Amino acid sequence: MKSRTLFVLMTAALTLLAGCAEIVQVGTAAGEGAGVLSPEDREIINRQAQSIAQAARPMTEKEEYYLGRGVAAAILGRYRLQADSRRNEYLNSIGRTIALSSDKPYVYGGYHFAVLDTDEVNAMACPGGLILISRGMLQRAGSEEEVAAIIAHEVGHVVNRDGVKAISAARWSQVVTSLGTDAAGRYGGKELADLTTLFEGSVTDVFKTIVVNGYSQEQEKTADENAMLYMRRAGYDPYGLPDFLARLAREQQGGDRRGFFSTHPGMTERLQLARSFLAAKAWRRTDHAARDQRFNAYRW
Amino acid sequence: MRKVFWLVLLGSLVTAAVAAAATFRVVTEEGAIRKDRKFFAPVVTRVPYGEVLQEQGRKGDWLMVSYKGRLGWIHKSAVQEQKVDWSSVSGGRAAETTRDEVALAGKGFTPEVEKSLRGKDPKMRYDLVNRVESYRLSDGQVENFIRAGNLREPGGEP
Numbered sequence: 366m367k368s369r370t371l372f373v374l375m376t377a378a379l380t381l382l383a384g385c386a387e388i389v390q391v392g393t394a395a396g397e398g399a400g401v402l403s404p405e406d407r408e409i410i411n412r413q414a415q416s417i418a419q420a421a422r423p424m425t426e427k428e429e430y431y432l433g434r435g436v437a438a439a440i441l442g443r444y445r446l447q448a449d450s451r452r453n454e455y456l457n458s459i460g461r462t463i464a465l466s467s468d469k470p471y472v473y474g475g476y477h478f479a480v481l482d483t484d485e486v487n488a489m490a491c492p493g494g495l496i497l498i499s500r501g502m503l504q505r506a507g508s509e510e511e512v513a514a515i516i517a518h519e520v521g522h523v524v525n526r527d528g529v530k531a532i533s534a535a536r537w538s539q540v541v542t543s544l545g546t547d548a549a550g551r552y553g554g555k556e557l558a559d560l561t562t563l564f565e566g567s568v569t570d571v572f573k574t575i576v577v578n579g580y581s582q583e584q585e586k587t588a589d590e591n592a593m594l595y596m597r598r599a600g601y602d603p604y605g606l607p608d609f610l611a612r613l614a615r616e617q618q619g620g621d622r623r624g625f626f627s628t629h630p631g632m633t634e635r636l637q638l639a640r641s642f643l644a645a646k647a648w649r650r651t652d653h654a655a656r657d658q659r660f661n662a663y664r665w
Numbered sequence: 666m667r668k669v670f671w672l673v674l675l676g677s678l679v680t681a682a683v684a685a686a687a688t689f690r691v692v693t694e695e696g697a698i699r700k701d702r703k704f705f706a707p708v709v710t711r712v713p714y715g716e717v718l719q720e721q722g723r724k725g726d727w728l729m730v731s732y733k734g735r736l737g738w739i740h741k742s743a744v745q746e747q748k749v750d751w752s753s754v755s756g757g758r759a760a761e762t763t764r765d766e767v768a769l770a771g772k773g774f775t776p777e778v779e780k781s782l783r784g785k786d787p788k789m790r791y792d793l794v795n796r797v798e799s800y801r802l803s804d805g806q807v808e809n810f811i812r813a814g815n816l817r818e819p820g821g822e823p
Contacts, residue, residue, distance in 0.1 A: 424773070424774075425692075425773070426692045426693070426745075427692075427714070428773045428774040428775075430694075431774040431775065431776070431778070431779050432774055434779065434791065434794050435774075435779065435782065435789070437793075437794045437797065438789035438790050438791045438793070438794050439788075439789060441790035441793040441794060441797075442788040442789055442790045446793050446796065446797070453800055454800075454802065454806075457800050457802055458802060458806065458807060458810040459810075461802055461807045462807060462810065462811055462814075462816060462819070465704050465807070465819035465820075466817075466819045468742075469742050470704065470740060470742050470819070471693050471696075471740055471742040471743040472693065472742075473692065473693050473694055473714075474693075474694055474798065475693075475694070475798075475801075477797050477798050477800055478800070479797040479800065495794070495797060495798070497797075509814070540773055540774075541773075557777065557778065557781055558781070560773075560774075560778050560781075561778055561781040561782050561785060564774055564778045564779075564781075564782055565782055565785070565786070567774070568782075598817065598819070598821075599811075599816055599817055599819065600811075600814075600815065600816035600817030601816065652815075653815075655813070655814055655815045656814045656815070656816075659813070659814065
């Protein structure tokens, strides 16, 4: 076997073993420098390596950010934004405090929190850290601890990338395989149109899940548990979560099945799970007099 | 002669892997390198997305890094390690090791694709998304809020 053919085969084998485009590029550069590979051979191997790397790639942080902006743009096409700078600052202060105590304090575009001016009860975490909470939801909160609980639950969804997981595997597979190997900013008209359709579909997948269908019970349970963990780390009383769930459970038992109550069934079960979690951790209630006082100046 | 070539190639591959082990890239729009391992420590320098940082040390969730001659700490969630994990080669998780934000930065869901969708669907309220993103608080504002509410400084376990 000629050394050139052997080199190509070995480099391809290394690609499959390591799945590492970076290493292959080092190897092909060395091969070209040694006169074993032609520039064309190098290009073929590098393209092959890149497509293998892309085929199984997860969504990047930056893509998640753009997806989240799309989902938020769709939600804000349906709801009005509450313009109240004083309360916005208060909400974002609680949100930033919780986010810094989460497992992902930094996200590509930062965490941002806003109020939807509607009586409906809902809270939505867009991928990447844009969190939208309805006025109706915040009006039901009886303390800063309970507002922190709402936020911490949504931050839990962001950290777990639950929104991203709502995109159908088939659609993401198409996104990955439809991409050319050319450098940035060189999409052709058809390629951009196809990708825009896939982007639109992905936004719809996430929108449907967070606004219409809701997450799985397992995802909600994990977000609740993470919420209590983040609250405790931040110095909030983690019992703020079951306290708020208890309010919602009473309302749901009263027969309300709209909005949040349709996407979040089984509030009583969630309440029981949260109480069991806290009992297992043996965490006690903590004092929040200072925060109760300031909450009264902001309550929605 | 041929044997020497293969040895040199193997050596260069191993060297590349080792060299890559201590390199990180910033994966937030703007990373902050801080004086101490604290969220509200003074910012030594700010680093744009995709820039490469050299690891100088590690403690808990913080990495000591150098960037353009400046030394400081950055939180692990703001960076992505550019490391080749050889242990994953036989484990079938090789794709994880090749995830490189910057190599993929111009692909997939990009500002170009967002712009294309904006032109296609006027019901998408990106103007309001930009307004929400404009709600920003300084480190000092968050720190004061935490203190005034008898909350805990982030970064430590209770």
